[in-house]
Amino acid sequence: MRKRLHTLLTLGATVFTVFLPELVRAAGPAAEMLIVVADSRRVSAGWGRYFVDSYNTNPLWFGLEVTIITALMGVTLGLITDQIMKRIGIDLTSRKIVEH
């Protein structure tokens, strides 16, 4: 039983990994091959320069950075705005489901 579950989970994970890019790709028209180099002359230092260098030298690392930062920003901003909403004084934990 456990072996069967393992097989199923592995199969599911493989299908998921293989097909997920298509799910994302379908969000917009397929982009043509494009090589873009960020111009580092206008950003001399700081985070801007860091991202430009990262973009120009290691695209995979840049992709990973963007994903992690986006997720972190989502969580952080979510928590901050959550606190702001709580201060309004409304109940943010329950709601009634009324269709009509």
Added chain:
Amino acid sequence: MLEWYTMYMPISGVDIFWPGLVLIGFSVGCIGGFFGMGGAWMVTPGLNILGFPMAFAIGTDIAHIAGKSMISTFRHSKFGNVDYKLGCIMIIGTVIGIEIGAQVVMWLERLGTIGPVVRWVYVGLLALICIMVFYDYYKANKKKKAGDVGEHGAEGITWYKTLHRIKIPPMVHFKTAGFTCSAWLPIMVSFLTGILAGFLGIGGGLIRMPALVYLIGCPTHIAVGTDLFEVMISGLYGTFTYGAKGRIEIYAVFVMLMGAAIGAQIGTVATKYAKGYGIRIAFGLAVLACMVSIILKQYGFNTSATVLILGAVGSICVYICWIMFSGAAKELREKKAASH
């Protein structure tokens, strides 16, 4: 000389009117949180108008959608609007469906008939969703007048009741959504909506949300939350893959998320004060605007199409803010009265 209202985007190398980015983020956060979709069809033209090259507009759009969907999903989750089990089961069908849809597109590309076919199928599908939403409202109204009211109020279209009679094992109980059905139902529905999404080249929230309501039988609020959970997962993967392809302007994502964080909270909390049919009707109107804009584009009226999309986004956003603020004010008044 750079003015205070422009911001240099180091990756794409363009100067962008940043309040426009905040506004787009806010609007789409609001609408996405309320309807349960990513809203790429609204953001991409907006970014393009602000001056982003199309390649960057799509990637930046996806990253921003991932971030704001996280905010909305967490908020919906606290309301009990996300059925994680249903969301996870549906991801399987969606992913395989989208792959097949994309293969159909490639086959049509080889035949050389892809452009018009996709556009007109899209228009037909949106028209169908519109008709379904408005007919459902009409039917529910009629039932309400006749006194035929269920647990959550009157319901119009109840196709899901017929589909729930299919008892092919394994039967699964979805606690949050509050129903039991064959696991094959959400898998097949997500598979079919996935095929359509892959074929049309869209994220799928626009199709999945009504499918969750009419075919699977989710209450509207739970359909919205569960759909956002799916959008969040696909959006995060999209951020990585588009980032690795060098199509994301990271600064724009930051700025848009500032607006989206507030918008997502407003849109999500607004669902607490809206009746299911209020959400469905506003959704139907958004779909109608999307459909008309595609027809306009098809006949070369690109500016009119953009104006229509942005006008619809603005109006729906104002409507959502009104629901949220008037609902919150009423709740606070009632709390105050109860404490006295």
